[in-house]
Amino acid sequence: MAYRWVASSPEGLVQQLAVSYLRHGYYWYVTGRIKPEKDPCEVDRKLLEKYAIEVSERERARRKRLGLANMQYLRYSRWFILLVTDGNHHFKQPSREGGEKEQIRDCRRAPIRFEGYSISYRRGGYTPPGSGQPKWHAHVQIDIETYRQLKAYFLERACHRSVENLAGDFARVPFARYAPVRRQLLNILRAVNDSRARTGYDPAPHAVLRLRRKIVQPFAAEPPTTSAA
Numbered sequence: 001m002a003y004r005w006v007a008s009s010p011e012g013l014v015q016q017l018a019v020s021y022l023r024h025g026y027y028w029y030v031t032g033r034i035k036p037e038k039d040p041c042e043v044d045r046k047l048l049e050k051y052a053i054e055v056s057e058r059e060r061a062r063r064k065r066l067g068l069a070n071m072q073y074l075r076y077s078r079w080f081i082l083l084v085t086d087g088n089h090h091f092k093q094p095s096r097e098g099g100e101k102e103q104i105r106d107c108r109r110a111p112i113r114f115e116g117y118s119i120s121y122r123r124g125g126y127t128p129p130g131s132g133q134p135k136w137h138a139h140v141q142i143d144i145e146t147y148r149q150l151k152a153y154f155l156e157r158a159c160h161r162s163v164e165n166l167a168g169d170f171a172r173v174p175f176a177r178y179a180p181v182r183r184q185l186l187n188i189l190r191a192v193n194d195s196r197a198r199t200g201y202d203p204a205p206h207a208v209l210r211l212r213r214k215i216v217q218p219f220a221a222e223p224p225t226t227s228a229a
Contacts (some may be wrong), residue, residue, distance in 0.1 A: 070084070176216075
């Protein structure tokens with residue numbers, strides 16, 4: 001199957017990161033934004049060729065056995081991310097041209113920030129002594145700044161909107177309903193209902209949140225060519 005890298009939507013990119021790449025050890029990353037005067041497809045081809053990203057799963061397995069790193073590339077619109085696993089790779093080496101090389105971050109320490117999301121890889125829950133290695137999992141939430149803005153938005157409208165209008169506002173919140181996002185939305189709803197209770201309004205039920213996450217198609221139907229702008 002041809003390698004695909006252009007996400008069909010922000011939700012598709014986040015899903016591919018969280019469900020597929022992070023759980024397979026692609027912890028280190030660099031993000032960037034393509035300048036308006038540049039053709040995204042030409043930038044894609046340059047990066048894919050420079051870092052030899054378009055390889056088969058068999059080749060990725062071979063490289064892993066040899067202690068070599070593998071890479072993945074994702075782009076949505078003009079935002080892109082390069083991800084790399086543990087191991088040797090020239091992507092991790094200092095720039096030979098003498099210029100500054102963009103810092104490679106570890107998503108276990110520095111979350112990936114994209115379209116209001118904060119995406120990281122975290123140790124999960126409590127691990128009893130003697131039970132082996134702790135489990136890790138992808139963690140997708142609304143980033144703190146966006147969450148605060150969203151909460152302020154709903155609190156401002158809490159006592160000036162009907163339950164039906166509030167339900168419509170919550171339905172338009174664009175973030176995919178991963179477990180941390182659901183907890184954040186429940187916290188906002190709790191604050192909204194506290195405010196409504198103080199002024200004698202009926203509370204908004206949990207049903208207004210629509211908490212089930214939809215599985216999306218992560219990639220565009222066809223990989224782009226360098227002739228497509």
